[in-house]
Amino acid sequence: MVRTPTKILLVCLLILMWFPMAEMNLCIFKEYEYSENRELAKEPELKAELSALRRFPKDCESFIGDHLGFRCSLIRLNNILRVNLLGVSPVPSVVMGRDSWLFYRSEVFPDGFTFNDHCGLIPLSETELDALRERIEWNHELFSRNGIFYIVVIVPNKNTIYGEFLPESIVRNGNPTRLEQFSEYMRNHSRVKVMDLRRALLNAKKLHPIYYKTDSHWNDFGAYTGYREIIEELSRVFPGVRPISIENEKVSVRRTSPGGDLAQMLLMDDLIDEDLSTAFEIQPDTGGRKLAKLFFRHDSFGDGLYRYFYPHFQKVVGAAPFVPFNYDRILAERPEVVLHVFAERYITLALHDDFFYEGAP
Known part of the structure; x- marks a missing residue:
């Protein structure tokens, strides 16, 4: 005869097994919501076709896996426990660094190269370097x-x-990164200058934080540093162009909430604050020369640059990243400057024609 405690345990177990399925259909409780940047499985349809019948069990499994009750909350709970108790990232694209720094492992998606490149595992060949040079020229x-x-x-x-904040498991093998290779190759084999912002940002880093702790991007001061380098380069061609100054040269570092894109990937952006946000006032009137039009092609690193460029141009035309822009459109816009800003991890995409514009040879 089954004892009462055993019966209670069995009933509780059945409820635990049944409850998520019931919640999936009834939606009684408010669920934690987040975007996975992918299309979730749709409810399968049972059709009188042999191929559909064979596929139906797998389609059902995928649908339940994506829509099971409390799924998002359980994933979030798992992430919180693993990050706070074990100090490990449950998300392959997020790397836990030292002192609570988060880093982006872009190879997972794939979304360019970060750590494979950082460790010197994927150097560019001489042929690739020369192809990059030819494309830029x-x-x-x-x-x-x-x-x-x-x-x-x-x-x-x-x-x-x-x-310096990367985990000890990330070790460089002594080979140069692709950016190091490409910058040196262009200096030695081309008269066309490609702006490598490493030195400027490393110097600025001594003054204030320039990247977010919980995000993959630079902060406002990092973007401002990059902007000044670009304007100084422009001033060599367009005399009278002067950079915007920071009012009173005061930059404050503050904590903000929620955390950045890497904290969002962990589903913990409301629990992890950003410690390295920068704030400062700018003097928008440069008193210098104003150019007619800028055609600005950029990835997400360019988003923070717009406010600095507006005082220098009568019009700024933005072009979305990874969507081909063609030569005819640029000529129709008649810009004085075409600026192309992209992250280090996307260097090899410059080998693709549509990274610059349609119709390239």
């Missing part, structure tokens, strides 16, 4: 013939600037 010549000044700017990965 071809673009430079094309724009120059039409009176357009063309600038390519590479923003270092966060791990390049704050490598």
Whole structure:
């Protein structure tokens, strides 16, 4: 005869097994919500087709796996426990660094190269370096013939600037990174300048934080540092262009909430504050020369640059990243400057025609 405690245990077990399925259909409780940047499995349809019947069990499994009651809350709880108790990241694309720093492992998606490149595991060949040089020079010549000044700017990965906070398991093998290779190759084999912001950002880092602790991007002061380098380069071609100054040269570092994109990937952005947000006032009137139009192609690192460029141009035309922009459109816009800003992890994408514009050779 089954004892009462055993019966109670069995009933509780059945309730635990049944409750998520019931919640999936009834939606009684408010669920923690987050976006997975993918399309969730749709409810399968049972069709009188052999292929559909064979696929139906797997489709059901996928649907239940994506929509099971309390799924998001349970994933979040698992993340909180693993991060706070074990000090490990439950998300492959997020690396737990020292002193609570978070880093982005972009290879997981894939979304360019960060740690494989940082460790020197994927150096560029001489052929690839020369192909990159040819692409940059071809673009430079094309724009120059039409009176357009063309600038390519590479923003270092966060791990390049704050490598001291990487976990001990991330070890460089002594080989140069792709950015190191490419910058040196362009200096030695080309008259076209590609702006590598490493030195400027490493110097600025001594003054104030320049990247977020819980995000993969630079903060406002990091973006301002990159902007000043770009404007100084522009001033060599357009005399009278002067950079915006920081009012009273005062930069404050503060804690803000929620955390950045890496904290969001952990589903903990409301629990992990950002310690390295920077705040400062700028003097928008530079008193210098104002140019007509900027055609600005950028990835997410360029988002923080717009407010600095507006005082220098009568119009700024933005181009979305990874969507081809064509030469005809640029000519129609008649910009004085074409600026292309992208992160270090995307260097090899410059080998692809549509990274610059449609119709490249």
